[in-house]
Amino acid sequence: xxVNGNRQLLxxxxxxxxxxxxxxxxxxxxxxxxxxxxxxxxxxxxxRAGELLALVGESGCGKTTTAxxxxxxxxxxxxxxxxxxxxxxxxxxxxxxxxxxRMQIVYQDPYESLDPRLRVQATVEEPLLIHGLGGSKAExxxxxxxxxxxxxxxxxxxxxxxxxxxxxGGQRQRVAIAAGxxxxxxxxxxxxxxxxxxxxxxxxxxxxxNGLRExxxxxxxxxxxxxxxxxxxxxxxxxxxxxxxxxxxxREIVRNxxxxxxxxxxxxxxxxxxxxxMRPQILSGETPDAVRIPSGCRFHPRCPVAIEECRDxxxxxxxxxxxxxxxxxxxxxxx
Amino acid sequence: MTGLLxxxxxxxxxxxxxxxxxxxxxGVSLSVEPGERLGLVGESGCGKTTTAxxxxxxLPPSASVxxxxxxxxxxxxxxxESTIRPHRWVDVAIVFQGAMNALxxxxxxxxxxxxxxxxxxxxxxxxxxxxxxxxLESVGIxxxxxxxxxxxxxGGMRQRAAxAMALSCRPRILIADEPTTALDVMVQAQILELxxxxxxxxxxxxxxxxxxxxxxxxxxxxxxxxxxxxxxERGSVDDLFHAPRHPYSRLLFAATPDLDGxxxxxxxxxxxxxxxxxxxxxxxxxxxxDSAFSPCASLRPRLQTVxxxxxxxxxxxxxxxxxxx
Ligand SMILES: Nc1ncnc2c1ncn2[C@@H]1O[C@H](COP(=O)(O)OP(=O)(O)O)[C@@H](O)[C@H]1O
Ligand SMILES: [Mg+2]
Numbered sequence: 001x002x003v004n005g006n007r008q009l010l011x012x013x014x015x016x017x018x019x020x021x022x023x024x025x026x027x028x029x030x031x032x033x034x035x036x037x038x039x040x041x042x043x044x045x046x047x048r049a050g051e052l053l054a055l056v057g058e059s060g061c062g063k064t065t066t067a068x069x070x071x072x073x074x075x076x077x078x079x080x081x082x083x084x085x086x087x088x089x090x091x092x093x094x095x096x097x098x099x100x101x102r103m104q105i106v107y108q109d110p111y112e113s114l115d116p117r118l119r120v121q122a123t124v125e126e127p128l129l130i131h132g133l134g135g136s137k138a139e140x141x142x143x144x145x146x147x148x149x150x151x152x153x154x155x156x157x158x159x160x161x162x163x164x165x166x167x168x169g170g171q172r173q174r175v176a177i178a179a180g181x182x183x184x185x186x187x188x189x190x191x192x193x194x195x196x197x198x199x200x201x202x203x204x205x206x207x208x209x210n211g212l213r214e215x216x217x218x219x220x221x222x223x224x225x226x227x228x229x230x231x232x233x234x235x236x237x238x239x240x241x242x243x244x245x246x247x248x249x250x251r252e253i254v255r256n257x258x259x260x261x262x263x264x265x266x267x268x269x270x271x272x273x274x275x276x277x278m279r280p281q282i283l284s285g286e287t288p289d290a291v292r293i294p295s296g297c298r299f300h301p302r303c304p305v306a307i308e309e310c311r312d313x314x315x316x317x318x319x320x321x322x323x324x325x326x327x328x329x330x331x332x333x334x335x
Numbered sequence: 336m337t338g339l340l341x342x343x344x345x346x347x348x349x350x351x352x353x354x355x356x357x358x359x360x361x362g363v364s365l366s367v368e369p370g371e372r373l374g375l376v377g378e379s380g381c382g383k384t385t386t387a388x389x390x391x392x393x394l395p396p397s398a399s400v401x402x403x404x405x406x407x408x409x410x411x412x413x414x415x416e417s418t419i420r421p422h423r424w425v426d427v428a429i430v431f432q433g434a435m436n437a438l439x440x441x442x443x444x445x446x447x448x449x450x451x452x453x454x455x456x457x458x459x460x461x462x463x464x465x466x467x468x469x470x471l472e473s474v475g476i477x478x479x480x481x482x483x484x485x486x487x488x489x490g491g492m493r494q495r496a497a498x499a500m501a502l503s504c505r506p507r508i509l510i511a512d513e514p515t516t517a518l519d520v521m522v523q524a525q526i527l528e529l530x531x532x533x534x535x536x537x538x539x540x541x542x543x544x545x546x547x548x549x550x551x552x553x554x555x556x557x558x559x560x561x562x563x564x565x566x567x568e569r570g571s572v573d574d575l576f577h578a579p580r581h582p583y584s585r586l587l588f589a590a591t592p593d594l595d596g597x598x599x600x601x602x603x604x605x606x607x608x609x610x611x612x613x614x615x616x617x618x619x620x621x622x623x624x625d626s627a628f629s630p631c632a633s634l635r636p637r638l639q640t641v642x643x644x645x646x647x648x649x650x651x652x653x654x655x656x657x658x659x660x
Contacts, residue, residue: 202590203592203602225592227593227594231596282521286489286491
């Protein structure tokens, strides 16, 4: 596989995804207008081949919906999604089919995502059968073995005949990744890939993703864990209420955050070293729901430094004054 | 120095369906002093929850228990339910793992606390309602919110309600089992701040059970590291991080990424914990250990003192004879 560090694999521009919310009985009786949730409300991001982008934010902020839209599992209301240079935002099922195998997803919970009745061999082979790939039975088996070797489940013979319940959590997640890799995708979306795993085995799965990235795969990793993002991502995009509020090189975001939300999030991450006592800047409340998005800057009601103007001015992502790297962007009028 | 709560050589076995037996807790000793915060950490399945439930006398019938649980010096396990009931919730209370998802869905949060107060004979009627309001306020749930049903509250608010419920008899010791595990980092910070404030303001002692080392590092004074049903190291959180005396503690910290540790070699620990339904020979951590040597295969290391309030169960710290001095 050729590694092309500069080629954009995935480009998302101004993506908007809405869900209709049930009005409930009272709403229906009163004929209140049907409301919709702007789950994703103007997201722009990109992933290059050989790059790992971490999308971080609290639950409900739109991370998973963004991923689902990218994979065309939910439809965008507006905006564009480009994959390998080609716009796929509105491609129909038939034209999508050959693209699907080039973008794969790994889910959070390997206990749920693997079919308990299928042995490892069948689990990893299934995507080949679905896509009518892999040639003869023998050729498919060869590809299954290769995929298992790539996720470091070796020798493959030791795992092919096992059922999910005979595997540890880390091994199950590796099987799930192998089932994604067997189709040789270019983009892997990993939705909280280690959050269900024991601390002692998380690093192994993350190193594995890192190795895949080095071999040219583009990875969009969704995580709520900033420590993991800081250590394993090339770039970090911080999401709040359907928008990306800050984005840049992982090191830059961690060391030189410019958006008040990013600063607060970083301040509450518990450190390993007890001497490194946190000075947490605890925001009150939880992410407000996306049905009632605040006016102006959507973060202003919780923002510790908001000024009058923030109530009605909706800030765009732009290069902050104190940026130390060219790609750094923040959506705050004070940054 | 007598602890408020002392657990001595606690063992728990579970009868299994297939007739076998699982030795979930294998000789755990720990002590919590008034107002102290002790963290109990380890990978899932190492016996943290079982230890906590044993202290509360709340294990299922399939469990057999040996050892002592002393409260102010009195063995509360000695007489079974009759010796433990006067102390359960009253002196020692627990926020169960997953408690925020186990609130009664058809009762408002406030009425569930009123029920708890009445059940324990703490208060009745209007007074119980007033007290419930106070309790809810003390955990950061504004008065009116208590009149909501659990599903109308956010995860963080439900966890606060679960904590309020545990505090209804004003216990001296609170056991919190994975209290922040399913929460977002900002909500986690809010709950940790609450636990911190409860300890400070009410002199509550805390036994914090979690798999998350940084949470213990930040909130607790003392830490206890469990592996395969036993304690492999205990000490101040500072000693555990800066001067660990058991390879498992060291490797566990090394497997945890840190925000500032961008150059760190974050490495997982190879292998998996041993099964507890068969006897263990030698050191239970040996197959995963990076420093094992000959005695580790045959001799199970005992927990020995290695410093001030610091103990570890590892042959690297010297031959047992030396520590027996
Ligand atoms: N009711 C039970 N019956 C049989 N085995 C159990 C039961 N509860 C826990 N165990 C076993 O006891 C061991 C310790 O479990 P637990 O105390 O839940 O660990 P932790 O809280 O550290 O994750 C595990 O091997 C677990 O499978
Ligand atoms: Mg537990």
